[in-house]
Amino acid sequence: MERGTREYALWSIAMLLVLAFAMIPVxxxxxxxxxxxxTITEGTNLGNTFIPQDITFDNYTTLFEGGLDNSPFxxxxxxxxxxxxxxxxxxxxxxxxxxxxxxxxxxxxxxLILAGALAIAMFPAISTVGxxxxxxxxxxxxxxxxxxxxxxxxxxxxxxxYTLVAFFREIPWDLEQAAQVDGATPFQAFRKVxxxxxxxxxxxxxxxxxxxxxxxxxxxxxxTSSDASRTVPAALAFFTGExxxxxxxxxxxxxxxxxxxxxxxxVLFFQRRIVAGxxxxxxxx
Amino acid sequence: xxEIVMDRITKRFAxxxxxxxxxxxxxxxxxxxxxxxxxGCGKSTALRMIAGLEDITDGQLRIGDEVVNxxxxxxxxxxxxxxxxALYPHMSVRDNMAFPLKLAKAPQEEIDRKxxxxxxxxxxxxxxxxxxxxxxxxxxxxxxxxxxxxxxxKAFLMDEPLSNLxxxxxxxxxxxxxxxxxxxxxxxxxxxHDQTEAxxxxxxxxxxxxxxxxxxxxxAELYENPVNLFVAGFIGSPSMNFLPGELSxxxxxxxxxxxxxxxxxxAGVGGDGGGRPVIVGIRPESFEDASLVGGDTRERGMTxxxxxxxxxxxxxxxxxxxxxxxxxxxxxxxxxxAEDAGGEDVxxxxxxxxxxxxxxxxxxxxxxxxxxxxxxxxxxxxxxSSGKNLARS
Numbered sequence: 001m002e003r004g005t006r007e008y009a010l011w012s013i014a015m016l017l018v019l020a021f022a023m024i025p026v027x028x029x030x031x032x033x034x035x036x037x038x039t040i041t042e043g044t045n046l047g048n049t050f051i052p053q054d055i056t057f058d059n060y061t062t063l064f065e066g067g068l069d070n071s072p073f074x075x076x077x078x079x080x081x082x083x084x085x086x087x088x089x090x091x092x093x094x095x096x097x098x099x100x101x102x103x104x105x106x107x108x109x110x111x112l113i114l115a116g117a118l119a120i121a122m123f124p125a126i127s128t129v130g131x132x133x134x135x136x137x138x139x140x141x142x143x144x145x146x147x148x149x150x151x152x153x154x155x156x157x158x159x160x161x162y163t164l165v166a167f168f169r170e171i172p173w174d175l176e177q178a179a180q181v182d183g184a185t186p187f188q189a190f191r192k193v194x195x196x197x198x199x200x201x202x203x204x205x206x207x208x209x210x211x212x213x214x215x216x217x218x219x220x221x222x223x224t225s226s227d228a229s230r231t232v233p234a235a236l237a238f239f240t241g242e243x244x245x246x247x248x249x250x251x252x253x254x255x256x257x258x259x260x261x262x263x264x265x266x267v268l269f270f271q272r273r274i275v276a277g278x279x280x281x282x283x284x285x
Numbered sequence: 286x287x288e289i290v291m292d293r294i295t296k297r298f299a300x301x302x303x304x305x306x307x308x309x310x311x312x313x314x315x316x317x318x319x320x321x322x323x324x325g326c327g328k329s330t331a332l333r334m335i336a337g338l339e340d341i342t343d344g345q346l347r348i349g350d351e352v353v354n355x356x357x358x359x360x361x362x363x364x365x366x367x368x369x370x371a372l373y374p375h376m377s378v379r380d381n382m383a384f385p386l387k388l389a390k391a392p393q394e395e396i397d398r399k400x401x402x403x404x405x406x407x408x409x410x411x412x413x414x415x416x417x418x419x420x421x422x423x424x425x426x427x428x429x430x431x432x433x434x435x436x437x438x439k440a441f442l443m444d445e446p447l448s449n450l451x452x453x454x455x456x457x458x459x460x461x462x463x464x465x466x467x468x469x470x471x472x473x474x475x476x477x478h479d480q481t482e483a484x485x486x487x488x489x490x491x492x493x494x495x496x497x498x499x500x501x502x503x504x505a506e507l508y509e510n511p512v513n514l515f516v517a518g519f520i521g522s523p524s525m526n527f528l529p530g531e532l533s534x535x536x537x538x539x540x541x542x543x544x545x546x547x548x549x550x551x552a553g554v555g556g557d558g559g560g561r562p563v564i565v566g567i568r569p570e571s572f573e574d575a576s577l578v579g580g581d582t583r584e585r586g587m588t589x590x591x592x593x594x595x596x597x598x599x600x601x602x603x604x605x606x607x608x609x610x611x612x613x614x615x616x617x618x619x620x621x622x623a624e625d626a627g628g629e630d631v632x633x634x635x636x637x638x639x640x641x642x643x644x645x646x647x648x649x650x651x652x653x654x655x656x657x658x659x660x661x662x663x664x665x666x667x668x669x670s671s672g673k674n675l676a677r678s
Contacts, residue, residue: 004406012515086468129546156406172371174367174369174371175373177336177338177365177367178367178373178432179373180337180338180358180359181336181337181338181359181363181364181365181442182359182364182384182432183359183388183436185357192384196375197374197375199375234403245288285509
């Protein structure tokens, strides 16, 4: 008993440390976003620096001032949502077919495809940015939605394929054959039996791809030049203060909170599924 | 109208392995045909070819006068019950059973009617809205049956449907399967490795070994007239006893003594066969406690004494084991059977141990010298090299 209690205490301390390490930046950003920009640097001790003395939502409201045309935030937010959703949808559909073929069929070059997908996922993104910039300008894709969606797909597809292959491998072959004997075409068997069963996997893959696209800064800052396609992470860098001498720290913090909260909620809500998805195939052969 | 004909069918896998070799089998309309054999004998592959889940390398498959070699499973109008049931886990029992009807675009009221009816036959009515995960093994098995019968297909294919159930439930479901099949009168091909299931269920039984069909016949025919050592050893439990022997005139010399050949066997051997080695097969029930055999019957056989090693009391009957002098029988077919079965079905091929089935009234005790009687009319003779039953040729 004695040892159990001590172990428990040590584990608790370790977890609190990790939690603090992860949460303090988030809490700090929230704190900054709630302060009047003029008072951000004030405060004499940790207590009144960390905890805002006068809570104000001005930083949030100014983000949305000026409506769609003049707000620096609304259009990028829309861009972010649409680009992430479109990337996710395309990646999941393509990855589902690819993963199904890899899990179910024996075809020449299967190992090559998997290895290729893995290699692409490991490729340093920064080294593709330069060529893409030139190519996109020549092709007219620079500063457009497809201009961002295509590079996101290259990096998201391997991730999605690997996740889905693990899931499809778990589904017994017999189910599909049972469906075929029951009168289903191969596509009906896929759609009515396999996809619903792989739903948790599809979901996991979708969340991972969405977060990847949502968080990306590198491609967004390099391949966009205006609000036509600039996403939030890139747009934050272009925020301006009230005058050229004030930093837009408060607004940036507020915007950061707005784009972070949906992801946190998302992940908290689906964390069981994500964990299940990431470990699928790891335990059962 | 919906017989299944396998005409010289061969299955060769990509690696060159031949799972089924030149198989000829006709399953009559409404017949209950059992495919039985040890694991790896090709019986499941044969079934899957009928279902269309495996391509046919060579030969022709007809279902009801139609050549179906190139027809997709969904268009063959057959229903299959899988060993692991293959129920759709995301659907309720009702939806599982309705699935084939929905795919066939049957009207909703017909779907409801047929599902309700199947549920009634299978005693599943109160479980219709549950998910397969919440059902017991026996219930899942019945849902799998239900999914097959709602469609009223040309044929049922069953791939070891009872092997995942515990022993008691298996016996219960065996009767159930038999009842449903005779009630519906649908042509059925049933694969099993369990010879008891094969004997009790089938109108006819087809025994397979290493991809080759050995014998097709009624259970009684297989039991009484096996074509070769393999069928003889596979069918029956406990299995047939095999002893090495040597022909001499109308007698055969064995470790039990000189046995007079039955007429049929003598005709099969032909000539005097002097000195020819044979394998003698004796069913356990051909033995009896000599003291329980009446005068007239006694004439038919011979008596001998043996030291009983072990007695298994089963209530209605008992099994007595005793050892014989000399080498056991050596045969590839029997060795294969022994390897496959492991346990109760091992034919006494190796060490010359013999099992006798005696009446419960017999007072034979373990360790005692007992006088046993052997019915000579029921001897089987096999050729040691080819394994063929000499009495049949």
